[in-house]
Amino acid sequence: MVVIDLQEDFLPPDGSLAVADGRSIVPAISDLLNTEKYPWLAVIVTQDWHPANHCLFASQHGVQPYTELEFEHPLGEKNCVTGEIKKQKQFVWPDHCVQESFGATVESLFLEKFEQLNGKLPTALVKKGYLQDREYYLCFTDCWKLHKTEMEEVLQTNGITDVVFVGLAYDFCVLNSAVDCLDSGFNTFVIRSCSKSVYPDKVDETEKLYRDAGVHIVETVEDLMKHYT
Numbered sequence: 001m002v003v004i005d006l007q008e009d010f011l012p013p014d015g016s017l018a019v020a021d022g023r024s025i026v027p028a029i030s031d032l033l034n035t036e037k038y039p040w041l042a043v044i045v046t047q048d049w050h051p052a053n054h055c056l057f058a059s060q061h062g063v064q065p066y067t068e069l070e071f072e073h074p075l076g077e078k079n080c081v082t083g084e085i086k087k088q089k090q091f092v093w094p095d096h097c098v099q100e101s102f103g104a105t106v107e108s109l110f111l112e113k114f115e116q117l118n119g120k121l122p123t124a125l126v127k128k129g130y131l132q133d134r135e136y137y138l139c140f141t142d143c144w145k146l147h148k149t150e151m152e153e154v155l156q157t158n159g160i161t162d163v164v165f166v167g168l169a170y171d172f173c174v175l176n177s178a179v180d181c182l183d184s185g186f187n188t189f190v191i192r193s194c195s196k197s198v199y200p201d202k203v204d205e206t207e208k209l210y211r212d213a214g215v216h217i218v219e220t221v222e223d224l225m226k227h228y229t
Helices: 022-031 108-115 151-157 173-183 200-213 221-227
Strands: 002-004 043-048 068-072 087-091 123-128 162-168 187-196 216-218
Touching: 002 173, 022 108, 022 162, 022 187, 043 108, 043 151, 043 173, 123 151, 162 173, 173 187, 173 200, 187 221, 200 216, 216 221
Parallel strands: 002 043, 002 162, 043 123, 162 187, 187 216
Antiparallel strands: 068 087
16 A cells, blocks of 8 residues: 655645645544554555755745646756757646655654554655655656656565555545556556545546546445455
8 A cells, every 4th residue: 555645734724735625534544554454565655855945836936836837857858859858847836845844744643553564564655756856746756757766666575566545635646656556567546535636626537537547446445355355
């Protein structure tokens, strides 16, 4: 199981990029750490970990949060046809999950239960987004597919073939990480009831992206368990 970005800056009421009702899923996700009920082979937690001058902070560009800007390839790679530097459009965000800040911390009650897993099964805390010049909506790589986190190595080392995603946000980091996980060769699931969206009114569009990619959506962990019985 992979728990995506259950951090204070994504949680109401005070998170700088709080996902509506995001804190409501913390008890359910914490319950998933009960190894007597759920036979996970490993549990991985991701943590957004941005430098204060991260390129996807609106404050670095003098624009309002949620503005869409164009960014050049961080290594200056060029399009082989046009000869122009490759570009991507990205939304910029309020400053969030700045390294060593309270907002970057993993929710305390969940973190306490996660740390209690030590010695019971393999666990890992995977930081992402710590390179200043690129975004990490994916927990495997940056958005340019240049730099890899240790996520894939942890999964492969522990012989994981099927990966279950929960956390925040359903329509951004959970979505992109799940799709990237599938593309990396893993059977991939997401538990809908253990995730929340930035844009819940667009959930049909979000779930079409999951399904078109081949990611399995289940409503509850009980539905997931039925898949294996």
